[in-house]
Amino acid sequence: MKQTSSDSDLDLLLNSFDRRGSLLILPHNNPDPDSLASAFALKYLLSETLGMRSSIRFGGLIGRAENRAMIKHLKIPVGPIRESDFKRHKYTALVDTQPGAGNNSLPEKLIPTVVFDHHPPRKTILADHLDIRPGYGATITIVWEYIKRAGVKISPNLATAVAYAIGSETQDLGREASPYDKKAYLEVFPKSSLKKLSSIYHPKLSWEYFEVLHKAISNTCTRRHVIYCNLEDISNPDFVHQVADLLLRVERKSWSFAMGRSDRTLFFSLRTTRTRAFAGKLLRKIIGKRGSAGGHDMMAGGRIKYENMPIKELKALEEEILQKFLQLVDNNPKKTE
Numbered sequence: 001m002k003q004t005s006s007d008s009d010l011d012l013l014l015n016s017f018d019r020r021g022s023l024l025i026l027p028h029n030n031p032d033p034d035s036l037a038s039a040f041a042l043k044y045l046l047s048e049t050l051g052m053r054s055s056i057r058f059g060g061l062i063g064r065a066e067n068r069a070m071i072k073h074l075k076i077p078v079g080p081i082r083e084s085d086f087k088r089h090k091y092t093a094l095v096d097t098q099p100g101a102g103n104n105s106l107p108e109k110l111i112p113t114v115v116f117d118h119h120p121p122r123k124t125i126l127a128d129h130l131d132i133r134p135g136y137g138a139t140i141t142i143v144w145e146y147i148k149r150a151g152v153k154i155s156p157n158l159a160t161a162v163a164y165a166i167g168s169e170t171q172d173l174g175r176e177a178s179p180y181d182k183k184a185y186l187e188v189f190p191k192s193s194l195k196k197l198s199s200i201y202h203p204k205l206s207w208e209y210f211e212v213l214h215k216a217i218s219n220t221c222t223r224r225h226v227i228y229c230n231l232e233d234i235s236n237p238d239f240v241h242q243v244a245d246l247l248l249r250v251e252r253k254s255w256s257f258a259m260g261r262s263d264r265t266l267f268f269s270l271r272t273t274r275t276r277a278f279a280g281k282l283l284r285k286i287i288g289k290r291g292s293a294g295g296h297d298m299m300a301g302g303r304i305k306y307e308n309m310p311i312k313e314l315k316a317l318e319e320e321i322l323q324k325f326l327q328l329v330d331n332n333p334k335k336t337e
Contacts, residue, residue: 009131010149014049016113016128021090022053023113026081028097028104029060030237033070034138035096037165038116040076041143041158042095048152055089057081059105060263063236069203070164073196074157081105096139098122098132102292102303116142119294120280134296137181138169144184159191164200176296208235216243216258226329227253230318231260237267241301244269255329259318264307266318268293270300270325286324290317 017023025042027035039056046052056078062068071078086092086107093114097104100122106112115127118136125132133142144162147154154162166185170177173185212234220229227247231239240260247256248271256271270283280295283302287293293302304321306314 007149010146013114013129013131013146014046017046017050017052017091019050019052022055022088023091023093024085024089025054025056025093025095026097026104026106026112027056027058027095028101029058031058031060031062031067031078032064032096032238032241033067033161033165033168034140036067036070036076036078037140037161038095038143039078040074040161041140041147042093042114042116043077044154044158045143045147045150045152049150054093055079055085057085057105061236061238064238064242065203065205065209066168066200067238069200070161073199074161076161086110094127095143099125099127101294103294103301118142119296135178137173137175137177138166140165140169141178141181141184144188145180148187154188154191156191156193157196159188160193160196160200162188163192164197176298209239212239212243213246216246220247222250222253223326224330225253226255226257226326228257228322228325229259230322231258234260234262237262237265237303240267241269244271247271248273257322257325259321261306261314264305266291266304266306266314266321268302268304268321270295270302272298274298282328286321286328 025039027039043054043056046054058078059081091113094104094106094112095116098115098117099106099112111126114129116139117132118139120134121132131142136142140162163185166181170181173182215231216229227250229243240258244256244258254273258269260267270279272279276297278297279300283293283295283300287302287304291302291304293300295301
């Protein structure tokens with residue numbers, strides 16, 4: 001695992017830009033707190049060090065109530081991606097995602113200037129400045145180390161964003177949190193706004209959330225140490241990840257799996273309590289070349305675009321994915337009862 005950021009890392013990042021161009025920052029589609037905070041922190045860092053202008057743009061939706069509350073209370077300047085954004089900006093950065101990952105809005109032939117990520121590196125990645133650390137629990141921890149190296153003073157809003165993102169990504173430092181994540185969290189928490197953190201953790205929830213929760217409970221099945229659910233048609237793919245996290249809290253279950261359809265795409269979320277279960281590799285094996293997937297030892301996500309597939313074929317595909325998941329988990333030597 002790469003160690004904490006050095007002065008040379010910071011120099012390499014800053015030397016990737018000149019003062020005559022602006023930067024387009026892309027978190028992954030349907031961005032979560034880690035990707036939002038990483039984009040926010042990178043924008044802040046380059047503004048403070050280079051006086052550089054940056055725009056944060058995302059594909060998909062920001063549907064989860066906590067994520068919307070995070071943007072609102074911390075005043076994170078984000079907006080939906082437009083085709084013209086790539087023409088308006090000289091530079092491009094990816095945070096919490098990588099080129100070719102299938103979950104971001106970067107055009108296929110465009111080489112980004114900067115990539116920050118904590119997911120396992122893909123086989124071939126091109127960028128002027130590349131910093132990928134799979135051993136870290138959150139991408140924001142990597143960007144935070146650059147901010148510390150630069151010696152810039154952070155605002156309470158940014159400190160709150162860093163603290164919330166690390167807590168959210170690592171389930172309050174209990175899931176895949178490295179020593180670097182824990183150190184970063186302890187550094188920023190005293191500078192955070194407790195009132196805003198509380199507002200983000202406990203937002204008002206839409207009625208749709210409870211409708212999806214009812215559907216999830218109705219559609220949930222169990223098999224030995226596994227719990228799984230097909231949400232079918234949903235308006236927001238974030239519901240898939242929320243349900244997978246929720247189901248894993250059921251007693252005596254060490255694996256949870258959720259799927260749902262949104263915007264002609266099948267979304268999957270895999271969770272486990274096993275510390276060395278290689279969930280990301282497992283989900284990539286399940287999906288294969290039909291879509292894309294990624295993740296870590298204990299959590300993973302993936303997607304398959306199905307366009308105009310007849311509903312009968314779509315349901316058959318969903319059943320095939322589910323059965324392959326159950327088969328692989330049953331054969332996994334890490335399983336527990």
